[in-house]
Amino acid sequence: EDQVTQSPEALRLQEGESSSLNCSYTVSGLRGLFWYRQDPGKGPEFLFTLYSAGEEKEKERLKATLTKKESFLHITAPKPEDSATYLCAVQARNRDDKIIFGKGTRLHILP
Amino acid sequence: DARVTQTPRHKVTEMGQEVTMRCQPILGHNTVFWYRQTMMQGLELLAYFRNRAPLDDSGMPKDRFSAEMPDATLATLKIQPSEPRDSAVYFCASGLVIVQKYYNEQFFGPGTRLTVL
Numbered sequence: 001e002d003q004v005t006q007s008p009e010a011l012r013l014q015e016g017e018s019s020s021l022n023c024s025y026t027v028s029g030l031r032g033l034f035w036y037r038q039d040p041g042k043g044p045e046f047l048f049t050l051y052s053a054g055e056e057k058e059k060e061r062l063k064a065t066l067t068k069k070e071s072f073l074h075i076t077a078p079k080p081e082d083s084a085t086y087l088c089a090v091q092a093r094n095r096d097d098k099i100i101f102g103k104g105t106r107l108h109i110l111p
Numbered sequence: 112d113a114r115v116t117q118t119p120r121h122k123v124t125e126m127g128q129e130v131t132m133r134c135q136p137i138l139g140h141n142t143v144f145w146y147r148q149t150m151m152q153g154l155e156l157l158a159y160f161r162n163r164a165p166l167d168d169s170g171m172p173k174d175r176f177s178a179e180m181p182d183a184t185l186a187t188l189k190i191q192p193s194e195p196r197d198s199a200v201y202f203c204a205s206g207l208v209i210v211q212k213y214y215n216e217q218f219f220g221p222g223t224r225l226t227v228l
Contacts, residue, residue: 043219103153
């Protein structure tokens with residue numbers, strides 16, 4: 001069964017303390033993997049799309065990487081404004097191109 | 112500043128009543144998605160459309176939910192009759208598929224928070 005699992009469920013970091021969020025997936029065919037950021041009371045906001053293993057993308061303090069089984073979202077020297085829930089999603093080739101979201105990682109950056 | 116709009120933002124209704132949620136996708140986008148978000152299940156895909164045609168709605172209960180796109184500027188999600196377990200935040204998102212079947216960025220609306228008593 002196609003599945004997307006994110007870990008940890010929640011993460012508290014001090015400002016400036018770098019870390020990584022994990023998204024592991026099991027799908028028979030991957031078309032793309034997406035990272036979104038969601039602030040409380042708002043809709044998810046797009047961050048990155050990764051299409052193939054080995055691909056990396058960066059945006060400010062965030063860097064996303066992709067392997068054949070998982071993706072990491074690296075956060076370097078985070079600031080309190082990076083606090084949010086980070087969602088990972090995959091587009092599965094063998095499920096009529098449906099998009100499956102993970103349950104997210106709640107990130108809290110302490111000043 | 113193009114954005115997806117959803118109405119209403121909040122809806123409180125009683126069990127058994129009909130609920131209609133509306134979404135205006137970004138002009139020019141050819142794909143529209145409906146999602147439901149709860150604490151327990153996270154974000155679940157209910158249905159999606161390409162060029163106004165329904166591609167898949169297997170994620171939603173067929174007996175009570177229906178999704179349509181009467182025109183390119185309006186997508187609707189109806190629940191009839193509503194039940195307390197339908198309480199959730201419902202999001203609409205739109206996107207532009209250029210290379211066939213490869214999705215990229217989805218733009219999400221602010222959501223409709225539904226409470227069924």
